[in-house]
Structures are given as structure tokens and as C-alpha cells.
Amino acid sequence: MAGPGSERAERRATVDSVAEHAGVSRQTVSNALNAPHKLRPETLERVRKSISDLGYRPNNAARTLRTQSTRLLACRLLPSNVNGTGGVLDSFLHALCASARDRGYDVLAFHAANDDDEIEVFHDLLQRHAVDGVVLTNTHFTDPRTHWLLANDLPFVAFGRPWGQARPRHSWVDVDGAAGVERAVERLVELGHRRVGFLGWPKGSGSGDDRCRGWERAMERFRLPTRGLLARSEDGIAAGAEMAGRLLDRARPASAIVCVSDALAVGALRAVADRGLRAGQDVSIVGFDDSPVASVVRPGLASLRQPLEAVAEKVVDALLCRLAEGRTRRVELLVPPSLVERASLGPPT
Amino acid sequence: MAGPGSERAERRATVDSVAEHAGVSRQTVSNALNAPHKLRPETLERVRKSISDLGYRPNNAARTLRTQSTRLLACRLLPSNVNGTGGVLDSFLHALCASARDRGYDVLAFHAANDDDEIEVFHDLLQRHAVDGVVLTNTHFTDPRTHWLLANDLPFVAFGRPWGQARPRHSWVDVDGAAGVERAVERLVELGHRRVGFLGWPKGSGSGDDRCRGWERAMERFRLPTRGLLARSEDGIAAGAEMAGRLLDRARPASAIVCVSDALAVGALRAVADRGLRAGQDVSIVGFDDSPVASVVRPGLASLRQPLEAVAEKVVDALLCRLAEGRTRRVELLVPPSLVERASLGPPT
DNA sequence: GGCAGGCGTTTGAACGATCACAATCAGGAG
DNA sequence: CTCCTGATTGTGATCGTTCAAACGCCTGCC
Numbered sequence: 052m053a054g055p056g057s058e059r060a061e062r063r064a065t066v067d068s069v070a071e072h073a074g075v076s077r078q079t080v081s082n083a084l085n086a087p088h089k090l091r092p093e094t095l096e097r098v099r100k101s102i103s104d105l106g107y108r109p110n111n112a113a114r115t116l117r118t119q120s121t122r123l124l125a126c127r128l129l130p131s132n133v134n135g136t137g138g139v140l141d142s143f144l145h146a147l148c149a150s151a152r153d154r155g156y157d158v159l160a161f162h163a164a165n166d167d168d169e170i171e172v173f174h175d176l177l178q179r180h181a182v183d184g185v186v187l188t189n190t191h192f193t194d195p196r197t198h199w200l201l202a203n204d205l206p207f208v209a210f211g212r213p214w215g216q217a218r219p220r221h222s223w224v225d226v227d228g229a230a231g232v233e234r235a236v237e238r239l240v241e242l243g244h245r246r247v248g249f250l251g252w253p254k255g256s257g258s259g260d261d262r263c264r265g266w267e268r269a270m271e272r273f274r275l276p277t278r279g280l281l282a283r284s285e286d287g288i289a290a291g292a293e294m295a296g297r298l299l300d301r302a303r304p305a306s307a308i309v310c311v312s313d314a315l316a317v318g319a320l321r322a323v324a325d326r327g328l329r330a331g332q333d334v335s336i337v338g339f340d341d342s343p344v345a346s347v348v349r350p351g352l353a354s355l356r357q358p359l360e361a362v363a364e365k366v367v368d369a370l371l372c373r374l375a376e377g378r379t380r381r382v383e384l385l386v387p388p389s390l391v392e393r394a395s396l397g398p399p400t
Numbered sequence: 401m402a403g404p405g406s407e408r409a410e411r412r413a414t415v416d417s418v419a420e421h422a423g424v425s426r427q428t429v430s431n432a433l434n435a436p437h438k439l440r441p442e443t444l445e446r447v448r449k450s451i452s453d454l455g456y457r458p459n460n461a462a463r464t465l466r467t468q469s470t471r472l473l474a475c476r477l478l479p480s481n482v483n484g485t486g487g488v489l490d491s492f493l494h495a496l497c498a499s500a501r502d503r504g505y506d507v508l509a510f511h512a513a514n515d516d517d518e519i520e521v522f523h524d525l526l527q528r529h530a531v532d533g534v535v536l537t538n539t540h541f542t543d544p545r546t547h548w549l550l551a552n553d554l555p556f557v558a559f560g561r562p563w564g565q566a567r568p569r570h571s572w573v574d575v576d577g578a579a580g581v582e583r584a585v586e587r588l589v590e591l592g593h594r595r596v597g598f599l600g601w602p603k604g605s606g607s608g609d610d611r612c613r614g615w616e617r618a619m620e621r622f623r624l625p626t627r628g629l630l631a632r633s634e635d636g637i638a639a640g641a642e643m644a645g646r647l648l649d650r651a652r653p654a655s656a657i658v659c660v661s662d663a664l665a666v667g668a669l670r671a672v673a674d675r676g677l678r679a680g681q682d683v684s685i686v687g688f689d690d691s692p693v694a695s696v697v698r699p700g701l702a703s704l705r706q707p708l709e710a711v712a713e714k715v716v717d718a719l720l721c722r723l724a725e726g727r728t729r730r731v732e733l734l735v736p737p738s739l740v741e742r743a744s745l746g747p748p749t
Numbered sequence: 750g751g752c753a754g755g756c757g758t759t760t761g762a763a764c765g766a767t768c769a770c771a772a773t774c775a776g777g778a779g
Numbered sequence: 780c781t782c783c784t785g786a787t788t789g790t791g792a793t794c795g796t797t798c799a800a801a802c803g804c805c806t807g808c809c
Contacts, residue, residue: 081797081798111464162498181506464766467794760801
């Protein structure tokens with residue numbers, strides 16, 4: 052009866068029409084939706100029936116005007132190939148939209164060429180009261196956006212740590228890259244590996260250094276040698292093949308390699324194959340991000356999957372908390388990635 | 401003075417505060433924004449100064465409530481790997497957001513698992529007056545969404561042809577895949593090729609069949625033989641390598657292959673390399689979509705680039721036209737892709 | 750019987766913009 | 780000097796909702 056497609060566009064139901072239909076007043080209908088406990092059960096029931104009979108839903112604009120809350124969150128679209136995060140932020144946006152909608156919010160996506168451009172959009176959205184809050188992605192060192200948002204009192208939560216800020220004043224959620232890599236090494240050691248290498252990005256990137264630290268921590272914890280088992284370079288398949296080659300051509304070669312990205316890991320797989328070795332048997336390879344290629348390449352690439360659904364959920368939680376309670380509570384949360392095991396992961400020969 | 405970050409959050413400027421500041425009435429301020437020709441130039445100037453002095457921008461909600469227009473367009477997020485369209489719809493969304501913003505609109509992105517789910521969201525957005533219109537992507541045969549949108553009178557424009565609808569009743573914009581492929585073949589013939597093959601998807605997909613028709617058209621136009629030069633299969637690198645292999649291993653092998661997707665084209669490149677041939681010299685390969693991989697693989701993959709910025713612009717134009725004028729005009733537009741030439745394209749030996 | 754107090758409900762006002770219409774003004778014709 | 784006309788500017792109502800406060804009813808207490 053009230054399902055999609057049933058009612059025609061006659062005229063939209065309003066709180067008044069529902070009130071008349073149910074034989075109560077405007078406010079009672081409003082309360083039925085926003086404070087059901089204030090109604091006598093039988094009244095509530097009657098109003099609810101009228102609401103569903105008429106297919107009523109509160110008009111967004113009117114509600115927004117009165118409550119000053121738009122139930123919209125802004126999030127910038129990032130080019131999917133930025134910073135080697137291919138597809139990750141895209142998936143995050145999906146999860147964000149889903150999480151937000153579960154809680155009655157929607158996501159306003161916008162395009163910005165750079166940080167200053169993004170701030171310009173924030174300015175516009177703030178002035179026009181177009182959104183309640185902002186989700187920041189791809190945070191980095193000396194990020195001008197956090198300062199602007201704090202100064203202009205626009206609520207926000209970051210997906211990404213406040214890199215370089217000793218005393219962050221905002222909530223953030225991030226993936227614990229170090230813990231993920233540490234877990235991967237732990238698993239490799241469990242399988243019997245002792246010479247575990249790491250392919251990283253050049254020093255200076257927040258998440259790259261973080262993931263590398265996880266490898267260092269694990270190697271130290273298990274008292275394993277690290278000499279000649281670490282290589283760094285820009286992202287890419289060719290770079291991965293080249294670096295992995297160096298680790299494999301040593302007198303005492305690596306028997307397993309954890310990589311800071313899937314692109315480097317795919318390169319590592321190639322280096323293994325080029326040497327007539329079998330990935331997952333002679334040498335184990337683990338990537339990061341569990342990107343679509345990971346399940347497509349042969350052999351399947353084990354990879355550390357970022358829990359984007361969980362991150363999105365926590366981000367929305369934190370933002371709604373900020374909206375509801377103001378600055379009382381600050382959320383700082385690290386979520387560990389999970390190791391997706393595939394054929395490229397196995398015991399050493 | 402009025403740049404981002406200048407004014408504090410004291411209290412937001414309203415139309416009244418601007419009026420007071422400029423020494424005019426509410427309505428005059430409103431006219432300055434919505435009907436500037438009604439003001440005497442000196443008054444207009446004065447009001448404009450006050451507006452920028454106070455950093456005033458009209459409150460979205462209030463304007464929406466009065467005018468019944470939200471200045472928001474809805475667009476579904478699609479998984480980036482659906483239907484081999486990897487990243488294309490993501491890029492389209494970027495362009496859409498940019499185009500919409502240029503015209504004073506914003507984009508509400510939402511997640512939906514399937515068409516019915518999407519309709520459910522439409523229903524919600526319509527009831528709540530949350531958006532003015534909808535941009536439909538990834539249209540396909542027997543698409544329930546167009547019918548629902550028409551029946552419920554929610555304005556929309558589709559990126560994608562109304563596949564299977566003899567008499568479409570809505571506006572749409574699409575990429576002319578056939579023309580693009582035809583252009584690619586034309587270019588190959590220009591370079592001296594005569595045996596041009598095509599790798600397609602299985603029959604039944606709108607865009608796949610369309611692109612294939614372009615190849616057939618061109619081959620007919622140039623009176624070239626087609627026998628044994630066409631292969632079809634699901635998308636994927638392995639499938640591309642396998643099919644290209646068949647075209648190359650014939651007694652009279654293809655000297656050039658146009659592919660319905662970059663994934664198949666990358667496979668074709670591999671098949672060429674596996675046979676000790678050089679792509680771009682011994683065999684030319686052309687892909688479709690100009691995805692990120694096209695510029696990364698060696699040799700660079702020539703590819704047909706979808707003009708997503710142009711499509712997005714036209715879609716927004718058409719939708720705004722629909723919003724302004726109702727059903728008076730229907731837009732049906734095909735935009736040709738452009739051939740991005742890279743090393744995989746060259747004259748035959 | 751009168752009155753405080755809790756509960757459930759109704760009423761009036763407000764959110765900030767635009768629309769429709771009324772009021773004002775300047776300048777020229779009668 | 781009055782009246783009219785056309786161009787600008789000002790005022791009240793309105794969009795649909797929620798907030799704040801008032802209201803009526805009932806119970807229980809003195």
C-alpha cells in the first residue's frame with residue numbers, strides 16, 4: 052500500500068494533513084516521529100497508521116530550517132589513482148554513504164582539485180548551511196584543511212591520522228597499517244619464515260612510514276635479522292619487481308616479502324616468476340589494500356585488507372557524536388586491517 | 401576581507417542583516433540576487449557591497465522551503481569494477497560534481513546494491529523532497545528505474561542509452577561507442593592496416609554490441625575481410641590474451657586488434673609479447689576507456705577515451721532544462737570518444 | 750473542596766528565504 | 780496644481796517543520 056510506486060504525485064502529505072487524518076494536532080504528529088515516548092501508545096499507533104496510509108515523510112527543507120541540521124555530510128571525491136590509493140577511497144565513499152544512510156544522513160560529494168579548492172568549497176557549504184559536517188580523507192603532513200575547519204567551527208572527522216600534529220584537536224579514525232604489517236609478519240613467522248623482507252615507499256609519507264614501522268616492530272619482536280631486507284621506492288609494478296629482485300638475488304635471499312602496496316606486490320610476484328621461482332611455495336608475497344588485482348593475478352595475492360566498512364561506520368559515529376554533543380568527546384581510533392590469505396602465502400620450502 | 405577564514409562564527413548573516421547594513425529592505429536584497437535588473441544600478445552596487453562585506457549567502461533550507469527546489473541532484477555510486485567499467489563511472493561522478501557545482505547545484509551520492517534498492521532510495525528522496533532530480537548511470541535492457549522515475553514524475557536524465565526502449569520518454573546522453581571504434585579502424589586503415597580484428601563482449605550488452613557494430617560498419621565501409629577476425633568473451637586480461645592469440649595464430653593473422661575494453665587490450669598486448677612480436681610495430685592494439693593502466697603498461701596502450709567531462713556537462717544541462725521547462729524538450733545526445741594514440745598503435749610492417 | 754503536579758495534547762511563534770501585492774517616488778502631461 | 784504612469788522599493792503572507800509554553804485532564808494530597 053505504501054510501497055514505492057503506489058501513490059501518485061497528487062499532492063505531498065504534510066504534517067497537517069496527517070494530523071487531520073489522525074484527528075490529532077500538528078505537534079502530536081511531529082512527536083510521533085521525534086519523541087514517540089511522549090505519546091500514549093494508542094495515539095501513537097493511530098498516528099503511525101495515518102503516516103503510513105498517506106505515505107508521509109517530513110519535508111527536508113522545513114525540518115532543516117527549523118532545526119538547523121541538514122542531515123547531510125560532505126565528502127570530497129578524490130581521483131581514484133591519487134597517491135597509490137587506487138580504488139580505496141572510492142570503496143570508502145561507498146561505505147560512507149551506506150553508513151550515513153543507515154543513520155538517516157546523506158552524503159554530498161564534491162570535486163576539488165586541491166586542498167585550497169576544497170577549503171573554498173567548505174566555505175561555500177558552511178555559508179549556505181548546506182551540510183552539518185565534513186568527512187576529511189587523505190590527510191597529510193601540514194594539512195591546511197584541519198586548521199581551517201577548526202577555525203571556522205565546521206564539525207568534521209578525518210579518515211587518516213593527524214600527521215605531524217602533536218596535539219590534534221579533532222576526531223579521527225585510521226587504519227592501523229603498522230599492526231596489519233606486524234600481523235602479516237607474525238603469520239609468516241608462524242609458517243616458518245625467518246627472512247622476511249619489506250618493500251616500502253620513500254620516507255616522508257605518513258601511512259608508508261607507519262606500515263614500515265610495523266615490519267620493524269615485528270622483526271624486532273621475533274629477533275629476526277633485517278639487514279638487506281628493506282627497500283624503498285615510489286609506487287609501481289616495475290619498481291616492485293626491481294626492489295624484490297634485489298631482495299631475492301642476495302646471498303641469503305628473502306623467503307617472504309611484505310609490500311606497502313598491491314602494485315609493488317604485483318611487481319614482486321613478477322620478480323619471483325622471472326627467477327623461475329613459485330610464489331607461495333618458494334617465496335611468499337603479501338600486498339596491501341586487497342585491490343581488485345589481488346584476486347585476479349596468478350597466483351592469487353595475499354593482501355592486507357583495509358576494513359573500510361568499519362572505518363566508515365566509526366567515522367560517521369564520531370561525526371554524529373560531535374554534532375550531538377559538541378566538542379565534549381574526541382575520538383581517536385585505529386582499526387587493524389585483516390590479512391586476506393591467498394595462494395601467494397605459504398610455508399617456506 | 402571576505403575570503404575564506406576571515407569571518408568568525410559570530411552569527412550568520414541573513415537577508416535582514418544585509419538589508420539593514422545596506423539601508424534597504426529585505427526584498428531588495430533578494431532581488432539583488434535573483435533579479436538584479438529590477439534594481440537601480442547604484443542600489444544594486446550598494447547591496448552587493450553589503451553582501452560581500454558581511455559574507456552573506458542565502459540559507460539553503462529557507463530558499464528550498466520557499467521555492468521547492470533543493471539545488472541537489474542525486475547520483476548512485478557504482479562499484480568501480482562493475483561491468484568492466486573500472487573507474488569510468490568514478491571519473492564521471494567527478495565530472496558530474498564539477499559541472500553541477502558550476503551551475504549552482506550539488507550532488508548527493510548514494511549507495512545502492514541493485515536497481516530495486518536504488519528505487520527505494522529514489523522513493524525516500526522524492527518523499528523527503530531531498531533532491532530536484534536524478535542522474536541515472538549504467539542503464540541496461542529492461543531497466544525498471546526509468547519506468548519508476550517516469551511514473552513518479554521525478555525528473556531525471558540518463559548517462560546511457562534507453563536500451564531496448566523503442567520510444568524513450570526521457571532525456572539521455574551517451575558515448576557513441578560505434579563511432580569511436582569506427583574512428584579507430586579508420587585510423588588503422590589510414591596507417592596501412594587491412595586485417596583489423598575486434599575483441600568484444602558476449603552479445604547482449606548494450607554498449608558491447610554498439611562498439612562491435614562500429615567495427616562491422618568500418619570494415620564494410622572499407623570493404624575489408626572480417627572472417628576470423630572477431631572474437632567474443634567475458635571481460636578480463638586472461639580472456640583478452642586467449643582471444644587475441646586466436647586472431648594472431650591464424651594463417652592470415654590480424655595486423656591490428658581493436659578491443660571493447662582496456663582489460664581485453666592488456667591481454668592482447670600480452671598475447672603479442674608472448675609470441676615474440678612487438679606491439680605497435682608488428683601488431684597494433686587499441687583499447688577502450690583509456691583507463692589508468694593504459695598509460696602504465698609497456699608499450700603504452702592506445703585507447704578510446706570517453707569524453708566524460710562533456711557527457712557530464714550535457715547531462716547536467718539536460719537535467720536543468722528539464723527542471724526549468726518541464727517535459728517540453730527531450731535531449732538525446734551521442735558524444736564520440738577520442739582516440740588517444742600511444743606506442744601500441746603504428747603502421748604495419 | 751481546593752490545589753499542586755504529572756501527563757498528554759494543543760497552540761502560537763519562529764526558522765530565513767521568496768512571492769504577491771501595496772506603497773512610494775520621480776517626472777511629465779493635462 | 781493635480782493626476783497619471785512606470786519604475787523601484789517596502790510589507791505581510793507563506794513554505795512545512797519543530798520549539799516553547801500553555802492548556803486541560805486526572806490523580807492524590809491536605
